Amino acid sequence: xxxxxxxxxxxxxxxxxxxxxxxxxxxxxxxxxxxxxxxxxxxxxxxxxxxxxxxxxxxxxxxxxxxxxxxxxxxxxxxxxxxxxxxxxxxxxxxxxxxxxxxxxxxxxxxxxxx
Amino acid sequence: xxxxxxxxxxxxxxxxxxxxxxxxxxxxxxxxxxxxxxxxxxxxxxxxxxxxxxxxxxxxxxxxxxxxxxxxxxxxxxxxxxxxxxxxxxxxxxxxxxxxxxxxxxxxxxxxxxxxxxxxxxxxxxxxxxxxxxxxxxxxxxxxxxxxxxxxxxxxxxxxxxxxxxxxxxxxxxxxxxxxxxxxxxxxxxxxxxxxxxxxxxxxxxxxxxxxxxxxxxxxxxxxxxx
Numbered sequence: 230x231x232x233x234x235x236x237x238x239x240x241x242x243x244x245x246x247x248x249x250x251x252x253x254x255x256x257x258x259x260x261x262x263x264x265x266x267x268x269x270x271x272x273x274x275x276x277x278x279x280x281x282x283x284x285x286x287x288x289x290x291x292x293x294x295x296x297x298x299x300x301x302x303x304x305x306x307x308x309x310x311x312x313x314x315x316x317x318x319x320x321x322x323x324x325x326x327x328x329x330x331x332x333x334x335x336x337x338x339x340x341x342x343x344x
Numbered sequence: 345x346x347x348x349x350x351x352x353x354x355x356x357x358x359x360x361x362x363x364x365x366x367x368x369x370x371x372x373x374x375x376x377x378x379x380x381x382x383x384x385x386x387x388x389x390x391x392x393x394x395x396x397x398x399x400x401x402x403x404x405x406x407x408x409x410x411x412x413x414x415x416x417x418x419x420x421x422x423x424x425x426x427x428x429x430x431x432x433x434x435x436x437x438x439x440x441x442x443x444x445x446x447x448x449x450x451x452x453x454x455x456x457x458x459x460x461x462x463x464x465x466x467x468x469x470x471x472x473x474x475x476x477x478x479x480x481x482x483x484x485x486x487x488x489x490x491x492x493x494x495x496x497x498x499x500x501x502x503x504x505x506x507x508x509x510x511x512x513x514x515x516x517x518x519x520x521x522x523x524x525x526x527x528x529x530x531x532x533x534x535x536x537x538x539x540x541x542x543x544x545x546x547x548x549x550x551x552x553x554x555x556x557x558x559x560x561x562x563x564x565x566x567x568x569x570x571x
Contacts, residue, residue: 237494242490242494244491264401269395293490302382306381309385327387
């Protein structure tokens, strides 16, 4: 499949920029996304190629603009829905609930407004 | 990281990520969309009994602390010291690494590539991020980045120069594109003036990048262990 993920030989991405003293993960959500992907993968409902293919379904502009574990998250959601582990509606409802809960927690902080 | 510093399902972040200031005040900012989505998935899958948060913690701990380039470095050091081990490693890497307990997820089938004064091997995954987890851990960001994936196969010498490796023209560069099935480990050249060093001392010289092929091992490379 000749998609945007097939990057060998493409031009224009600039120099390779290694990070000094790079940590394994760069944020807590990356840790959780990584572990969730491995743990749910252990149910054996899909293989590595299917995981990769799911990530490759990300729209090309999003693919180029997303970090590595954002691609993993996209693929994970897709596989979970396709294989009936959760529905799209369940995910969106839970995201909305967590957002509202978080907003309620972060409300009483007027001092932060000045930043 | 201990297991009790995750606050599962309670709607707030663990505050243990000391490397990144943006996570040091977990209650003072809204969560990003991606953070919300990961939390949503974890809470849903946990409720359904499909994942166990403790098992997630263990997976994270394994790949953050236990599996890493130190595993590959041990293999390299032993190959430098033991010609018979090296011969077997180059002919049957999967079997030899299995004997050492270094076969597993994302490293089921392995090939070891020997660097010589005339051949330099470089490993990439142009399609995604295939990488030999059991011997090197999880790949660094640059390995998964568009610049490396695109250019390693058409401008390998240029990429190597960006890593500070300037190869003479008479050294052949061989680029290996990893797949989901087959993963590669580079056996770098043993640096001069390392006679008499123990296996542990030699292993301490071997960097992650040297085992990907974007660095050489030298005795002065002491040592940014993250590379």
